[in-house]
Each structure stands twice: as C-alpha cells, then as structure tokens.
Amino acid sequence: MTADLSRLLNALALIALDTVLVLAFVDQLWFRDLPCPLCILQRAGFFAAGFGIALNLFFGPKPSHYGIAILGAIAGGIISMRQILLHIVPGTGSYGNAIFGMHLYTWAFIAFALMIVGCAVMLLDDRQFSRAEPISMRLKVLPLTALLMFLVLAVTNVASTVALCGAGFCPDSPKDYMLFETATN
Amino acid sequence: MMSLPFLFFACALGAAWLRHRGVAMGFWVVGLVVMLVLFRVHVTEVLNIGL
Numbered sequence: 001m002t003a004d005l006s007r008l009l010n011a012l013a014l015i016a017l018d019t020v021l022v023l024a025f026v027d028q029l030w031f032r033d034l035p036c037p038l039c040i041l042q043r044a045g046f047f048a049a050g051f052g053i054a055l056n057l058f059f060g061p062k063p064s065h066y067g068i069a070i071l072g073a074i075a076g077g078i079i080s081m082r083q084i085l086l087h088i089v090p091g092t093g094s095y096g097n098a099i100f101g102m103h104l105y106t107w108a109f110i111a112f113a114l115m116i117v118g119c120a121v122m123l124l125d126d127r128q129f130s131r132a133e134p135i136s137m138r139l140k141v142l143p144l145t146a147l148l149m150f151l152v153l154a155v156t157n158v159a160s161t162v163a164l165c166g167a168g169f170c171p172d173s174p175k176d177y178m179l180f181e182t183a184t185n
Numbered sequence: 186m187m188s189l190p191f192l193f194f195a196c197a198l199g200a201a202w203l204r205h206r207g208v209a210m211g212f213w214v215v216g217l218v219v220m221l222v223l224f225r226v227h228v229t230e231v232l233n234i235g236l
Binding site: 037038040041043044045047048051054055058059068071072075078079082085086088092147150151154155157158159161164165167168169170 | 232
C-alpha cells in the first residue's frame with residue numbers, strides 16, 4: 001500500500017467518524033435525545049480515537065498514530081461496554097432511542113471495535129510507512145475536509161456540553177440544557 | 186467539567202494543524218486522562234449481573 005492510498009483510506013475513515021458524530025448531534029437536536037454522561041464520554045472517545053487518524057493525515061502514516069487511534073478506541077469501547085452492561089439484564093431499561101433495533105451505546109461499541117480492527121489491518125502493511133513518493137496533490141481536498149469537520153465538531157461538542165451540563169458534572173438523565181435553565185431562573 | 190476532554194482534543198488538533206506534533210500528543214494524553222477520570226467518577230452503580 002502506498003502512502004497516498006493510506007492517506008486516502010485514513011481520510012475516508014475520518015469522514016465516517018465525522019458522520020457518526022454528526023448523527024449523534026442530529027439525534028440530540030432533532031429528536032431531543034439529550035446525551036447522558038456516559039454518552040458524552042463515548043463521543044469524547046471518538047475524538048480520542050479519531051485524533052490518531054488525524055495525525056496520519058497531518059504528518060503521514062506512522063505506527064504510533066495507529067497506536068493512538070487504538071488506545072482511544074479501547075477507552076471509548078470500555079465506556080460503551082459499561083453502558084451496555086448497565087442495561088443488559090432484561091427489565092433494567094435502556095437509555096435513549098433505539099436505531100435499527102440497537103441503542104446508540106451498542107452502535108458506539110461496534111464502531112470502536114471496527115476502528116480497532118481497521119487500525120490492526122492497516123498496520124499489517126509496512127510499505128505505507130516508507131515515504132518514497134511525495135504526497136499527491138489530488139488527495140489534499142478530502143483530508144482537509146475531514147480534518148476541518150473533525151475540528152469543528154470538537155469545538156461544537158465543547159459548546160454543546162457546556163450548554164447541557166454547565167461548568168460541573170452532568171445529571172444522569174438530563175431533561176433540559178442546564179445553562180439555559182440557569183439563565184432563565 | 187464534562188467539556189474538558191473535548192477542549193483538550195480540540196487543542197490537540199489545533200496544535201497538530203500548526204505542526205507541533207509533541208504539543209498535540211501532550212494535549213491528547215491530558216484529554217484521555219481527563220476522560221478516564223470523568224468515567225471513573227460516573228461509574229457509581231454496581232452492575233446487576235453475575236459474572
């Protein structure tokens with residue numbers, strides 16, 4: 001695999017991750033499905049994992065960048081597994097809307113697992129790490145779009161979480177945006 | 186408080202954009218540690234499962 005192909009695959013992976021984070025916002029804003037603390041931490045897990053992919057786009061593919069993505073995905077996967085286990089016993093309820101029969105935390109766990117598998121598969125090919133050829137110009141638009149979206153989503157999540165939880169910890173089952181409640185009271 | 190991991194990851198991305206790889210990695214490590222500490226704080230209920 002050439003460094004160019006690796007860059008293209010990393011850009012596509014980051015766009016897929018951006019899409020997941022956008023869909024989480026659609027669920028929050030359109031369907032008013034406010035995220036719980038563990039849901040927020042799973043979103044943070046996507047940023048922790050996605051940062052490794054972003055480093056591959058900024059500095060070229062390196063094993064350490066894949067390591068960062070795997071560590072972030074493991075951390076996010078542990079958090080989503082914790083939430084799955086909270087509701088795994090029948091009759092213990094669930095949190096939020098189900099999409100195609102599974103809740104968002106279950107989808108998040110699948111996404112984290114796929115990221116780990118994807119990084120492991122990418123690590124199998126050493127040729128991407130020997131940068132013999134220059135980075136082609138046509139691959140510049142896609143990585144830039146993916147990176148810009150990722151940065152905008154990170155900043156948007158800062159604002160969204162401050163609006164939802166204020167400066168402290170989030171309630172277990174948020175009913176409204178804490179910042180706006182404080183402003184109106 | 187809960188927004189801190191996002192803030193650190195956004196700073197990490199900003200530093201990477203400015204080609205400061207070491208600083209970016211530093212922000213990422215801090216963001217990950219804060220995220221795990223917040224996770225520990227929110228793990229309060231005992232799981233109702235027999236393993």
